[in-house]
Amino acid sequence: xxxxxxxxxxxxxxxxxxxxxxxxxxxxxxxxxxxxxxxxxxxxxxxxxxxxxxxxxxxxxxxxxxxxxxxxxxxxxxxxxxxxxxxxxxxxxxxxxxxxxxxxxxxxxxxxxxxxxxxxxxxxxxxxxxxxxxxxxxxxxxxxxxxxxxxxxxxxxxxxxxxxxxxxxxxxxxxxxxxxxxxxxxxxxxxxxxxxxxxxxxxxxxxxxxxxxxxxxxxxxxxxxxxxxxxxxxxxxxxxxxxxxxxxxxxxxxxxxxxxxxxxxxxxxxxxxxxxxxxxxxxxxxxxxxxxxxxxxxxxxxxxxxxxxxxxxxxxxxxxxxxxxxxxxxxxxxxxxxxxxxxxxxxxxxxxxxxxxxxxxxxxxxxxxxxxxxxxxxxxxxxxxxxxxxxxxxxxxxxxxxxxxxxxxxxxxxxxxxxxxxxxxxxxxxxxxxxxxxxxxxxxxxxxxxxxxxxxxxxxxxxxxxxxxxxxxxxxxxxxxxxxxxxxxxxxxxxxxxxxxxxxxxxxxxxxxxxxxxxxxxxxxxxxxxxxxxxxxxxxxxxxxxxxxxxxxxxxxxxxxxxxxxxxxxxxxxxxxxxxxxxxxxxxxxxxxxxxxxxxxxxxxxx
Numbered sequence: 001x002x003x004x005x006x007x008x009x010x011x012x013x014x015x016x017x018x019x020x021x022x023x024x025x026x027x028x029x030x031x032x033x034x035x036x037x038x039x040x041x042x043x044x045x046x047x048x049x050x051x052x053x054x055x056x057x058x059x060x061x062x063x064x065x066x067x068x069x070x071x072x073x074x075x076x077x078x079x080x081x082x083x084x085x086x087x088x089x090x091x092x093x094x095x096x097x098x099x100x101x102x103x104x105x106x107x108x109x110x111x112x113x114x115x116x117x118x119x120x121x122x123x124x125x126x127x128x129x130x131x132x133x134x135x136x137x138x139x140x141x142x143x144x145x146x147x148x149x150x151x152x153x154x155x156x157x158x159x160x161x162x163x164x165x166x167x168x169x170x171x172x173x174x175x176x177x178x179x180x181x182x183x184x185x186x187x188x189x190x191x192x193x194x195x196x197x198x199x200x201x202x203x204x205x206x207x208x209x210x211x212x213x214x215x216x217x218x219x220x221x222x223x224x225x226x227x228x229x230x231x232x233x234x235x236x237x238x239x240x241x242x243x244x245x246x247x248x249x250x251x252x253x254x255x256x257x258x259x260x261x262x263x264x265x266x267x268x269x270x271x272x273x274x275x276x277x278x279x280x281x282x283x284x285x286x287x288x289x290x291x292x293x294x295x296x297x298x299x300x301x302x303x304x305x306x307x308x309x310x311x312x313x314x315x316x317x318x319x320x321x322x323x324x325x326x327x328x329x330x331x332x333x334x335x336x337x338x339x340x341x342x343x344x345x346x347x348x349x350x351x352x353x354x355x356x357x358x359x360x361x362x363x364x365x366x367x368x369x370x371x372x373x374x375x376x377x378x379x380x381x382x383x384x385x386x387x388x389x390x391x392x393x394x395x396x397x398x399x400x401x402x403x404x405x406x407x408x409x410x411x412x413x414x415x416x417x418x419x420x421x422x423x424x425x426x427x428x429x430x431x432x433x434x435x436x437x438x439x440x441x442x443x444x445x446x447x448x449x450x451x452x453x454x455x456x457x458x459x460x461x462x463x464x465x466x467x468x469x470x471x472x473x474x475x476x477x478x479x480x481x482x483x484x485x486x487x488x489x490x491x492x493x494x495x496x497x498x499x500x501x502x503x504x505x506x507x508x509x510x511x512x513x514x515x516x517x518x519x520x521x522x523x524x525x526x527x528x529x530x531x532x533x534x535x536x537x538x539x540x541x542x543x544x545x546x547x548x549x550x551x552x553x554x555x556x557x558x559x560x561x562x563x564x565x566x567x568x569x570x571x572x573x574x575x576x577x578x579x580x581x582x583x584x585x586x587x588x589x590x591x592x593x594x595x596x597x598x599x600x601x602x603x604x605x606x607x
Contacts, residue, residue: 001215002247007181008204010083012211012246014176017043024251027268028072034268037072042079045158047172049080052161054175056111056135058086061184063107065089067100067122068115070233070256073139073154075242077113078233082204085175086111087184089199090234092579094572097122099197101129107187107199107429113137113154120151181205187429188236190381199429200236200381206423210240210384211247213404213423219375219392220272222350225250228270230261235580237355240385241274262344269346277359277483278581280352280374282512284363285490287341289515292490305337309369317395334371341370351375351392355385356580358460358479362487364397376400378460382444383407384423388458399457409458415449416464449477466585468499474557476505481550481560489546490515491539494570496588497560498596506562506599508592509543510569534565562599566592 006012021040028035037045058064064081066088068074081088089107091100093115100122104112114120114136123136127150136151152160165171185204189197214220220227227245229252231238245252253268261279291302312330315322322330342349351373364374377389378400387409390401403409407421420442427435438445449467451459462477469475478497485507486492493512499505516533520526523538533539543565551559570576576588589596 001218001221002249004208004212004247007208008082008176008179008183009185009207009243009246010079010176010179010204012208012243013046013079013083014043016246016249020249023249026072026075027251027253029255042076045076046079046083047165048158048161049076049154050084050161050175051165051168051171052157052159053080053084053086053111054171055160055164056157058084058111060085060178062086062111063089063109063187065091065104065107065109065112066234067091067093067095067112067119068139068233069093070230070238070254071115071139072254073113073115074233075254077137077139077154078239078242082179082185083172083176085179085183087187089187090189090239092232092234093119094579095122097126101126102196103189103199104130104133106189108132110134111137113139116140179204181208184426186236186239188234188239188381198431198434201426201429202236202384202423203426206384206425207239207243208247209406209422210386210404211243213406214240214244214386215247216405217389217391219353219389220244220250221248222271224271226268226270226272226348227252228265228268228273228346229254230256230258230264231274231276232256232579235356236379236381236385237274237580240379265344265346265349267346269348271348271350272353273345273349274353274355275374276356276581277354277363278357280354280359280363280367281486282493284366284487285493285512285515287366289490289518293518302337305333306366306369308333309338309371310365313365313368313373338370342372345372353377353389355379357582358483360483360487361398362484368395368397378458380444380446380448382425382438382446383419383421384425387419387421390457396453396455396457399453399459401458402456403458409452409456410443411450411452412445414464415451415461417446417448417450417458417460418443419446420444468497468505469501470499470505470557471501471503472557474555476558481505481507481558485509485546485550485560488549489543491519491542492546494583496570496583496585498589502600504561504600505558506596507560507564508566508588508595509563510566513569530567534567540565564592564595564599 004015006015017039022038024036025039025042026037064086066074066077078088089109091103110132112133120138137157138151138153141153181204183204184201185207186202187199189199227250255264291299308329311326312322349372353375355377359376367374373395375390377386379385379387386404387407388400388403407419410418412418424444447464449461449464462479466478467475468478476499481497482495485495491511492509494510496508497505520533525533525536547560572579576584
């Protein structure tokens with residue numbers, strides 16, 4: 001474990017620079033391909049930007065928003081804000097102009113970094129509604145970005161900072177020292193599955209404590225570690241892993257372009273990667289789909305190899321060494337099948353870290369069998385992301401692992417997960433009533449229902465408010481059924497299980513486009529529009545088989561009795577998903593109310 005005396009993120013940053021100045025910090029895509037930054041060069045850029053912000057007049061804990069996709073400039077801007085004594089407010093690049101105005105106004109942001117001219121236009125068009133926003137800094141200047149009285153380029157801010165520091169030697173170091181451990185570091189807005197997002201106040205001392213806990217857990221400090229990072233930095237998960245990087249020192253490859261993930265993994269060959277269940281579910285479906293299309297013999301070989309991989313993984317989880325016969329079988333399975341599953345991920349990947357939403361055991365077990373463990377973790381925006389994570393040497397699929405050092409967990413009488421620790425939020429910004437509801441003393445009420453096993457591993461069974469209560473008074477956990485159905489058929493992309501106050505459980509199902517195209521070609525339906533395909537009996541029968549498999553072993557009140565196939569996937573653009581890929585249940589249920597009612601016959605039945 002790394003020794004550290006830092007009590008703030010800027011101190012942690014400077015400590016990392018001093019410890020390994022010439023080590024690689026970040027790798028990113030530049031004009032001439034991949035470009036590497038060492039910690040010394042990173043500090044030089046951050047220093048200039050931080051001094052530039054001070055020259056503009058940034059005060060202690062004053063908010064600076066970042067409206068941008070994941071890129072190296074986002075990271076540099078965040079470090080600069082914190083080293084200048086400010087607090088970073090994050091805004092998803094997919095946010096509408098209304099959402100941007102709300103976050104900037106509610107956070108009282110005085111400055112904003114924006115990715116490009118497209119994002120800038122969202123703010124320009126509503127400038128009259130942003131009287132507190134003094135200056136906007138354009139991160140990327142493609143398209144002719146120019147400085148004016150309200151907008152300046154990143155290069156202009158850098159030049160301003162260099163000149164300001166030349167006139168005030170030692171300004172950067174003095175500002176870093178002046179940041180208090182209990183000062184606001186980050187204001188992250190909840191993704192807003194219901195109602196207006198709330199600003200979550202996270203402190204410097206909390207980020208530092210969490211980074212120490214991740215280090216003590218020993219998950220990320222393996223030799224030759226290299227992270228590939230593509231997740232939204234606007235999400236608290238990205239901030240968490242970034243602060244852990246300062247503490248531990250591993251380098252990170254940064255590229256937020258989702259369409260480049262597969263290509264980049266083959267090139268950069270990382271050793272670990274953070275992911276969300278949606279991406280892993282899609283990869284799982286692709287693997288199964290291609291295996292099924294490889295022919296009966298090869299598919300049988302694939303299934304045999306997975307069984308061998310699962311047996312070996314099970315032995316290792318139990319602390320047993322595989323016997324000689326299993327070791328021999330695994331060596332053959334790996335050579336013929338499992339190695340090919342790993343190759344698209346670069347060949348060096350040691351594990352995924354998955355969070356944000358539940359992931360089915362079936363998906364986890366396939367990757368684990370192939371030698372790509374998925375370490376499922378848990379946390380909320382209110383808990384600065386990470387509070388639990390499975391350990392590489394002792395995973396328990398289906399759980400989110402034990403608590404990180406420094407986090408206490410308790411279960412309320414109704415099963416709600418309660419947590420307290422040094423990195424739990426201070427409050428919801430300017431919302432004392434909501435804060436009082438979420439925090440009882442220093443215990444955070446998570447709103448999630450869970451179970452703890454004999455080793456302290458936590459299993460999240462569902463959201464407290466998402467639990468379905470049928471008209472018969474029985475409770476059903478929709479997320480569990482949704483995850484299992486997605487794992488049972490590569491054709492299934494998304495599922496919304498419905499049934500609150502209804503007589504039985506139903507579902508809306510969307511379809512994976514690649515798997516659907518293969519299915520259509522194999523059944524003489526190629527070229528049919530989606531609206532026609534979802535009504536085809538052969539397709540419905542295929543999904544019904546997965547539903548029947550899901551229903552096996554379920555109690556009668558939880559059986560999925562009816563489903564409707566939709567001709568398109570739920571999307572963030574349509575307002576049906578959050579930027580972190582969570583379904584907005586109330587929005588979807590209201591939008592598809594007629595379809596849902598039709599599955600129950602009488603629209604009023606069960607209400």
